[in-house]
Amino acid sequence: xxxxxxxxxxxxxxxxxxxxxxxxxxxxxxxxxxxxxxxxxxxxxxxxxxxxxxxxxxxxxxxxxxxxxxxxxxxxxxxxxxxxxxxxxxxxxxxxxxxxxxxxxxxxxxxxxxxxxxxxxxxxxxxxxxxxxxxxxxxxxxxxxxxxxxxxxxxxxxxxxxxxxxxxxxxxxxxxxxxxxxxxxxxxxxxxxxxxxxxxxxxxxxxxxxxxxxxxxxxxxxxxxxxxxxxxxxxxxxxxxxxxxxxxxxxxxxxxxxxxxxxxxxxxxxxxxxxxxxxxxxxxxxxxxxxxxxxxxxxxxxxxxxxxxxxxxxxxxxxxxxxxxxxxxxxxxxxxxxxxxxxxxxxxxxxxxxxxxxxxxxxxxxxxxxxxxxxxxxxxxxxxxxxxxxxxxxxxxxxxx
Amino acid sequence: xxxxxxxxxxxxxxxxxxxxxxxxxxxxxxxxxxxxxxxxxxxxxxxxxxxxxxxxxxxxxxxxxxxxxxxxxxxxxxxxxxxxxxxxxxxxxxxxxxxxxxxxxxxxxxxxxxxxxxxxxxxxxxxxxxxxxxxxxxxxxxxxxxxxxxxxxxxxxxxxxxxxxxxxxxxxxxxxxxxxxxxxxxxxxxxxxxxxxxxxxxxxxxxxxxxxxxxxxxxxxxxxxxxxxxxxxxxxxxxxxxxxxxxxxxxxxxxxxxxxxxxxxxxxxxxxxxxxxxxxxxxxxxxxxxxxxxxxxxxxxxxxxxxxxxxxxxxxxxxxxxxxxxxxxxxxxxxxxxxxxxxxxxxxxxxxxxxxxxxxxxxxxxxxxxxxxxxxxxxxxxxxxxxxxxxxxxxxxxxxxx
Numbered sequence: 001x002x003x004x005x006x007x008x009x010x011x012x013x014x015x016x017x018x019x020x021x022x023x024x025x026x027x028x029x030x031x032x033x034x035x036x037x038x039x040x041x042x043x044x045x046x047x048x049x050x051x052x053x054x055x056x057x058x059x060x061x062x063x064x065x066x067x068x069x070x071x072x073x074x075x076x077x078x079x080x081x082x083x084x085x086x087x088x089x090x091x092x093x094x095x096x097x098x099x100x101x102x103x104x105x106x107x108x109x110x111x112x113x114x115x116x117x118x119x120x121x122x123x124x125x126x127x128x129x130x131x132x133x134x135x136x137x138x139x140x141x142x143x144x145x146x147x148x149x150x151x152x153x154x155x156x157x158x159x160x161x162x163x164x165x166x167x168x169x170x171x172x173x174x175x176x177x178x179x180x181x182x183x184x185x186x187x188x189x190x191x192x193x194x195x196x197x198x199x200x201x202x203x204x205x206x207x208x209x210x211x212x213x214x215x216x217x218x219x220x221x222x223x224x225x226x227x228x229x230x231x232x233x234x235x236x237x238x239x240x241x242x243x244x245x246x247x248x249x250x251x252x253x254x255x256x257x258x259x260x261x262x263x264x265x266x267x268x269x270x271x272x273x274x275x276x277x278x279x280x281x282x283x284x285x286x287x288x289x290x291x292x293x294x295x296x297x298x299x300x301x302x303x304x305x306x307x308x309x310x311x312x313x314x315x316x317x318x319x320x321x322x323x324x325x326x327x328x329x330x331x332x333x334x335x336x337x338x339x340x341x342x343x344x345x346x347x348x349x350x351x352x353x354x355x356x357x358x359x360x361x362x363x364x365x366x367x368x369x370x371x372x373x374x375x376x377x378x379x380x381x382x383x384x385x386x387x388x389x390x391x392x393x394x395x396x397x398x399x400x401x
Numbered sequence: 402x403x404x405x406x407x408x409x410x411x412x413x414x415x416x417x418x419x420x421x422x423x424x425x426x427x428x429x430x431x432x433x434x435x436x437x438x439x440x441x442x443x444x445x446x447x448x449x450x451x452x453x454x455x456x457x458x459x460x461x462x463x464x465x466x467x468x469x470x471x472x473x474x475x476x477x478x479x480x481x482x483x484x485x486x487x488x489x490x491x492x493x494x495x496x497x498x499x500x501x502x503x504x505x506x507x508x509x510x511x512x513x514x515x516x517x518x519x520x521x522x523x524x525x526x527x528x529x530x531x532x533x534x535x536x537x538x539x540x541x542x543x544x545x546x547x548x549x550x551x552x553x554x555x556x557x558x559x560x561x562x563x564x565x566x567x568x569x570x571x572x573x574x575x576x577x578x579x580x581x582x583x584x585x586x587x588x589x590x591x592x593x594x595x596x597x598x599x600x601x602x603x604x605x606x607x608x609x610x611x612x613x614x615x616x617x618x619x620x621x622x623x624x625x626x627x628x629x630x631x632x633x634x635x636x637x638x639x640x641x642x643x644x645x646x647x648x649x650x651x652x653x654x655x656x657x658x659x660x661x662x663x664x665x666x667x668x669x670x671x672x673x674x675x676x677x678x679x680x681x682x683x684x685x686x687x688x689x690x691x692x693x694x695x696x697x698x699x700x701x702x703x704x705x706x707x708x709x710x711x712x713x714x715x716x717x718x719x720x721x722x723x724x725x726x727x728x729x730x731x732x733x734x735x736x737x738x739x740x741x742x743x744x745x746x747x748x749x750x751x752x753x754x755x756x757x758x759x760x761x762x763x764x765x766x767x768x769x770x771x772x773x774x775x776x777x778x779x780x781x782x783x784x785x786x787x788x789x790x791x792x793x794x795x796x797x798x799x800x801x802x803x
Contacts, residue, residue, distance in 0.1 A: 017578075057623065059605065172547070172553065175541065186757060189425060197405075210735075213732070218559065218563070254553075329529065335537065336540065345523045373578070374575070
């Protein structure tokens, strides 16, 4: 049945089939272009004749540099067509100009390959419905406009680093470059929203996405802690210190169990958690009538977490996780990568995809969403300039000669 | 005119991931009708700041779906919608008679997005999750931390935001697809799969090379670059952790390192053979970080950032929420943080952060505070279903629209 379904889906087009995108992004926006490419857009990625430096980013297949060995590039530059072009030559610049003149969307990052030779507004005179999305670190103006901000610095200034880490560690960035996942995703949304307007009206436009603002918009409690701290009974300052896994609500934290760690929370149904502890015979003093008083609820929650920590410490982590889920409690087993790689839920949903890069096939992440009518798909990863001839042919380069 | 004007979204989501997706779409002009019941708010509770923060620019409709009459209205609204979005357990909308199959037979262009924790089908499909659950199960908690610790993880509900961003992307993509085909469709978004996807290169490394990524503090996992970390600075106004001052410095090239050495006034230790190349600095990053910390600890973080950036060294103050709201000149220049009003019924003084997307032709500068549940009953039911004010009032009095 699953195979039949795959066959049917394979004949269908992706949601963004026919949308022509030129990808001049760097790390700050490339994830958003990946989302659009994997949804079926025809994405051409211009690159230098010798290849884009991002082709060398690790991790590498077999740990060594060779053609198509960058797993980073296979993931983030998936489903692109690669167009090698010499922008030091007038001909190359004219080719890029024509390519964009025939596109629906061009996505740029300031300083990335090709962006300093483009005159987008001039191109828009010939392609009025063109959507151009530019991703910069800090925006087009302001005192930090020209600051350099790789992911760690972007996260520091944007607020995500101060919020992560523990009292005995420095402030920490998230694993990898997750700040740029946020800015990239916003770039994809910006492109699609402006495309919708262009489809409705024929009017293209320029759209700007500053990484700094994107990060600041995705910090959960951080702004509300400042604005509404009087509404949050446990807020004593306008900012909350980094404090490991302890959530701002004090109701979620990673605890040590037998054989591993587990994220434990008595929410959303605290009464159900209490009943479970009673059944286990470990409710301690949590039934004390004083905890029924509203003013004692913060103290009740603090005591509840103490009792949970002691109880969890005696439990096998795997059994506790599944038992919790049986109780509809959203505990989360802290899994290392090898356990994620063999997760039964992902296997059951046939989530993993086959990738092909540098002549080799390997397993990798699948789709973050499943569309019923327009399949997500992963094509082979192209080599340097692999699609240059077909791209030039499509834009009619040389036809006039 | 904003870019998504004319798109109607019926929003049954709650907590953060779903409401964040629809907040983005509402900011860009979509008519998002947020359905709640005052009697069943749960985690949406208007008593705290969560609901007001994630539900601005939406219209608030009250429907108590325990009543057949309210469910009938829900279905009629779905028949008028471009998008229906929920993060209920699988099957709730079907039980209410307004599942995708029911509605799409009459509204063929409708797009359904379900943002569940684990997706539909599979042995974990009914598992209950919040963002910290997803962080733990996906590997994000294990990998965000320092060696020897797995109890740190990301300090905020990152995956909720990212799932919301993916949800908005999915909806807009389905709308573009519908333009071509005339057909709507159903989208199954698993917040767990969104989280696992974020570890793409690390998972590929595991499958291809058998290498299992480990927590590495502030190091990049696959680039041998150093210094690359956060360093304590002077200027703390108290002993509280929240008042500590730190600077992040990230030297990604030899040029960055050479410039940093200049900024540090060429200390003798910088010429040590342990630091003579990027790979050696990376190999001895512990010693290097300690020496840089000795330099930063007597300096003001803001001053260090300015002299580093002036010299071409990537560096930034580690800003907390107070810094962002009160001191950040970049956010201030763009009026990113703003006051929406003084006497908001939900929060009193109401604030908002802007959509971080600037459209040249369709600017999104309309910010209406989140509304109390049911505050827009009359407007919504009149606009979408042509109900009169009297009909709405009767529904409210009967307890259906509350």
